[in-house]
Amino acid sequence: MDRVNNFAFKIATANGTGSASSNGLIMQTIFRMGVPVTGKNVFPSNIQGLPTWYEIRVSRQGYTARTPQFDLMVAMNPATYQKDILELRSGGWLLYDSTWPLDPLLSRPDVTYLGIPLAEMCNAQFAAVRERILMKNIAYAGALCALLDMDTSVIRALLTEKFSRKPALMDSNQKAVDIGYDFAKANFPCPLPIRLEPMDETRDSILIDGNTAAALGCVYAGATVGAWYPITPATSLMEAFKGFCQKYRQEPDTNRNRYAILQAEDELAAVGMVIGASWAGARAFTPTSGPGISLMTEFIGLAYYAEVPVVIFDVQRTGPSTGMPTRTQQGDLMLCAYASHGDTRHICLYPADPREAFECAVASFDLAERFQTPVFVLSDLDIGMNDWMVSKLTWDDSYRPDRGKVLSAAELDHVKTFHRYLDVDGDGVPYRTLPGVHPNGAYFTRGSGHNRFGVYTEDGDEYVEVLDRIDRKIQSAARAVPAPFLRPAPGAKVGLVTVGGCHAACTEALDLLAAEGVAIDYMRVRGFPFGDDIRAFLDSHAVNFVVEQNRDGQLRSLLMLETGVPIDKLESVRYYGGFPMSAHHVIAAVKARLEKAA
Amino acid sequence: MDRVNNFAFKIATANGTGSASSNGLIMQTIFRMGVPVTGKNVFPSNIQGLPTWYEIRVSRQGYTARTPQFDLMVAMNPATYQKDILELRSGGWLLYDSTWPLDPLLSRPDVTYLGIPLAEMCNAQFAAVRERILMKNIAYAGALCALLDMDTSVIRALLTEKFSRKPALMDSNQKAVDIGYDFAKANFPCPLPIRLEPMDETRDSILIDGNTAAALGCVYAGATVGAWYPITPATSLMEAFKGFCQKYRQEPDTNRNRYAILQAEDELAAVGMVIGASWAGARAFTPTSGPGISLMTEFIGLAYYAEVPVVIFDVQRTGPSTGMPTRTQQGDLMLCAYASHGDTRHICLYPADPREAFECAVASFDLAERFQTPVFVLSDLDIGMNDWMVSKLTWDDSYRPDRGKVLSAAELDHVKTFHRYLDVDGDGVPYRTLPGVHPNGAYFTRGSGHNRFGVYTEDGDEYVEVLDRIDRKIQSAARAVPAPFLRPAPGAKVGLVTVGGCHAACTEALDLLAAEGVAIDYMRVRGFPFGDDIRAFLDSHAVNFVVEQNRDGQLRSLLMLETGVPIDKLESVRYYGGFPMSAHHVIAAVKARLEKAA
Amino acid sequence: MTYIAKPKVHHPALLKNAVGLIRRDYEGSITTLCAGCGHDSITAAIIQAFWELSIEPHKVAKLSGIGCSSKTPAYFLREAHGFNGVHGRMPALVAGANAANRDIIYIGVSGDGDSLSIGLGQLCHAIRRNVNVLYILENNGVYGLTKGQFSASADPGSLNKKGEANTMEAIDGCLLALTLGATFVGRGFSGDKAQLVPMLKAGLAHNGFAFIDVISPCVTFNDHEGSTKSYAYTRERNVEVVQADFVAPAAAITAQYDPGTVRNVLLHDGSWVRLRKIEEGYDPTDRDQTYAYIRERQKAGEVATGLLYLSPDSSDLHEQLNTVATPLVQLPYADLCPGSAELEKLQRRFR
């Protein structure tokens, strides 16, 4: 099998040794060679010293899913040699620091060992301790240039851009690259069969993580208030938002901010601030993860029942409880759909990659304001924090925020008595007013029983009337959320349904299955509540594989509850070990079931 | 239709006027006459001055469900005359205070008005302002004695018991009774057709509310730590627990407490205290309602994943959010079953009346410790705060708490290294140890990723192994929770399923339908996760009515998810206006559907 | 004093203020609280204060948590937006609303359970943020709405209706606020409207978090013998330390008091607070002296009341965040969206 521009390698280091910049350098070099590439950072829940890995997949077909098997291992962390070596495919290569001898016990006959005295060479070349550690990372990047045929001119260009203002750093980095490069050239048959060849497949793409993309979406949607409490893997979303705001949200003359970021004392306060800000008329949001959603549960019920717009980004991580904070999962699908006590139901959006994270971010504000209710954007650690190759983000300058039914001062002049919860238009969506605008607009917002006029009530019929309207309102959102992504396969008898980041693994798996003559119709849900198209897809197949990343088949549960499709039509395919899903997870499950059937 | 011992009347007063004692007096009198009686208190979410009602149903057949139509209205609150009069059946009676003339607009030709100058008479008889107000209530009780043929000797006996130590109060109360009694006798044709006749149907019964019964259950189960934050309608549970403990949990010589009640600062702290106490080895519990459950969501996930026993009483009220705090609902069924982020699933018990509240309370501690997990007892305001007639509570002195797999010091002597999360017995339930017992028992409890040895892990396989075992463990509890209550009807083709307090309305409805020749099999689920018997019942009927008190059909959702029964087999019957369900709600829905079918 | 007494002289009910409104225009729906509840008196004082300041009701937003006290925003300023949130979380709602629209006058009403039990964390952090709001803690030492359990402000030894004594230390909102660096700390008594009204006005004018703890007896559950939050106990024990008069921006200050005992503090909106120090040598702008003084009184079994502390320089949430003068809700979308060209440009970073 031809390995050119089609292989995967993994870099094993320790947390806090600064390998990130080196890995980024490698990623960008490949990307600029026009070759599709994806990187996945596997890091521990601590700050320094524990094992961390960076997985790079080069795929000329542009596949972005994780591959569990690697062609090359850059084993820089003795603590994990043993484990790392086992992840190499037979016939693979292991690059290690030969400054110290390798434990013979670890040798695998079917693997080629490439020893490079990185520490030795760097110690010889560099004086400062910290510099020696950092340059070791750059040095293995240099070695990879030789081994994988990475374009040295590209890497040099990158270093020049990066260190344009720090020539000294530029030199040492270049030197480190050369050290590795020269040693590899001199001692190994370069390039290896797994190698790069320039392509033109990345011209219209970018390398971006989902949190950065979502933050951009918030900026472009016109969000002005962000409230948050730090939590992995959502933290970088607000940090990115702040970064963009510092650039794009400064008032020219005064240098004062056209945004407000509130670092709350906890998630209860964060969502409370968002509710308060939205109630006052701002576009406001909060990024968090599972534990934060649990803490927001009571407030979410208030926003649902009092009909206040809220945008919540749930960058999911492995649960339950604290779980594995630096691993990914899709474990909050059920919680977000029905969060809070009493009868509640919420609009959810499910991006599949950073590009959709950007689009969903924008859509979430429009939906929250149009339907006056909480909207969840369910991303995950893999989408949020890893570097994905996606086509460039685009923007339509004719876009105007959909603020929904908000009465202006002028309109309120003509309103004698304003009734907050009256279904004036018969669409289940009442009119809102903002504080400070007009005396006629005043009303009392409350989470306690109220009638359609917004007046406190303990009357059963009045209470039911409002609660039923809200139900109609949310149901009507099924037509407003993004339609499912559909990819029919000619002659397919079975269907496959998934959500979010599993898209990468599913589409790759379906291609491979198709190549083997197995035709399967594909659907990825992108919004909740589900519309008729989703039910139709499920009905049209005797069997639908439901692929997701959680233990309990939460997507399947949502499909059952919301479409009424019987369980025997839904074949659950689950992987929830904390890594992003791989194509083989899907293929294995599908084949097993089809063989059973046959 | 014969109205003897078969009628309903309603007493309309204002909050804080002390009508409670008078209504209690009436209830007890009827009860002691051997006549089955139920009382439902309809009170506002404030402390003084707003309308409040007390509904008394006398049913010689022993039906306890609410009836929305009344034969007699004791209209003591002018503010609600209009509304109250409309709730009288045609041919009914209205008793009012004729001290002030009745607004002619309010008169109904088909209703008989019984005016009694209560205020006038009481003002003449009593000096103190407060006394005048209170005695007015006792006076209408006296009038009812005459009108309904209540046994005056019984009422006198009750007063003597109650005021044995306060002769002065005894006298004024007796005087008030007489005032009302004499006036009615003198001015109306007593008794009315709706009247009482002594029976012998209450000998083995008691009048009790569910919170008191549940509190007794906690005492008998040996619970020693209770943590709570006040919230209607759960507050009286902890207050009752305290009362019983003051009587039964004093150390003889020292008068020190064999219990600890912690009034927490909020529900997050309350459940945290319960987790801490259970972890240390005590039987601990917390009573709350919907908003509290929402706030406990994060901690519940910790207890699920770290496998710590927890007992939570959710005395449900009308949601979402603050909702109607003094109205009933079954709105937390879904939340409690799956509370918290990530993959979680919890044991739930569903009492139908105060007697079951007592039994479930005891069972909840055994289940929580046996399965080392949170257990929810889902009662509601109607069960928890209203006076139900149930058969006497009984206790088997051979009962011993099931502490589950807790290793003693002696056992730990023989354990070399203790592994907290190892599935030693293959039943999914690991062994636990308590702090302070033995050096060999030490382990680290955490909500972060851990392997079967209880060691921190970020390894996917180790993580999955534990999470899957927990799933098996919880599923196995389906065989340990109370089996569903079944009442087959010969020749029935359809089934009816319900949960909790709807039992009263459903059984009455089924009797009435049966009388009309409609045979329906009946099942009431009493525990979650559901066992095979539940699925079998649903499968055995083409149609199953699912009767519950919430908007979204949450019981139906649980049935779909957990049994896989298709939605078209489940015909949802819902009432969620905040009052307890009545038989007619069920009958109407069933008939409508059956006619549609026919 | 005279300043607030004046209206009473000429038929206050009909008197129009600068914006042409009479006191009735500042009322809300009728109360559903118990007759005699302290909270209703505070509501009356709030109505008086807004009327005297001639604030247009619709420029105000009133927020609260859950509790009898938290119901009161429904009973004043019917033309103002109201938000009765969840229990103990009003501070977050105010912070968010204030961040979004800084031009609105915010008043938050809470209770001792709402603020010192479930909401303690949020209250403390709102103080730290110095959110621009008048925060009134209607303090009765119990959870009224849930029928009289002790709250965190119940004093050790204080008896509940059943005669049980509270064993825990009380949280004193004023001491707590001072410890957290509050910029405006006052204590009042629902029974003393003359003292309360000017304090409320100063709090509304203050640029930052104005914390006022108002002892507000619960007649139903905590007004008995043995309670330390009853009318009787409070009347007897409260010592007015600082008498604050509020002087609107326009009005001139006629120093008709012995200068030694008067101190005028200029507020950022140009209005003045005239602090008349009943106690010799008491400096209401000295945080530590104030703290020590409150403690002394406490140890003497007394309750210090008045505008106890006022920081002459207070920078509120927005000054700390350096936000624009225009309320964020009023910024045109054009000022918020960088546009497509910029999007194209900035993505070079991701290549």
Added chain:
Amino acid sequence: MTYIAKPKVHHPALLKNAVGLIRRDYEGSITTLCAGCGHDSITAAIIQAFWELSIEPHKVAKLSGIGCSSKTPAYFLREAHGFNGVHGRMPALVAGANAANRDIIYIGVSGDGDSLSIGLGQLCHAIRRNVNVLYILENNGVYGLTKGQFSASADPGSLNKKGEANTMEAIDGCLLALTLGATFVGRGFSGDKAQLVPMLKAGLAHNGFAFIDVISPCVTFNDHEGSTKSYAYTRERNVEVVQADFVAPAAAITAQYDPGTVRNVLLHDGSWVRLRKIEEGYDPTDRDQTYAYIRERQKAGEVATGLLYLSPDSSDLHEQLNTVATPLVQLPYADLCPGSAELEKLQRRFR
């Protein structure tokens, strides 16, 4: 001083304590914190304190929240039960555990984010309850585990790694604890083991909530120039106010100091705390003086350290609840269940 210095002289590592254990027996798994993290030094001090007190490890329960600091209970007392709960909620877990089993020695470890942000309410109420636990707040002014955001203990003006200044008031744990009526308040510095160990021992012996705020620099995110929680800054600014020596129950007190500067406080377990007042006229049993003193130092840009306040009479949660001496977990079921006969009898009430 001498008391804790002694062991060092004769090969401490091998020295056996009264229960025959060497220091190693009090260790836990190896740390995963950054090299140089202040938290690791505190762990070492904790190990030292337990070893010196000859406490059997399995009689101890160690609880924490979430954060780098909250990870540390895994690094000491391997033979003790540990509970790493959820973020900011450890006080509730301790209160519950303590209610259930009062015979266990509880130690709670938390961080400034865990205790002063998300957990502030719980910390305050645990102090009010006077739960019998040694509560250590490992204070570095940032959220370490989430990579260095300012915490609520960050001082105004303090710079983060990016050079941005914190604008909000800092919450001083010691001032807060004093305001809430804490019975034991100390402040230490991870870099001063000699001061910390005896304070920890006194805290373990104290009957009630022993609060110790330990400045514990985060070398990765908050040890730079401009930080007020760095090693350099703390070394330079911390002033030891009170030097506490811990004297075990047995040991006699040899008053080898000028009585004017020494004060011995008897703890309820018979042990003594010898407070040597470095500062003349400082009374560590006077709550208000302590408060005022800490503030003075603060204003002088200094950090007062030592066992700052110790209430001679402290009644813990159980004394307040009047619970039996036997831990509730050890009560036989027979003492808890009234039995069937009584059930029959009590139901007369319901007829």
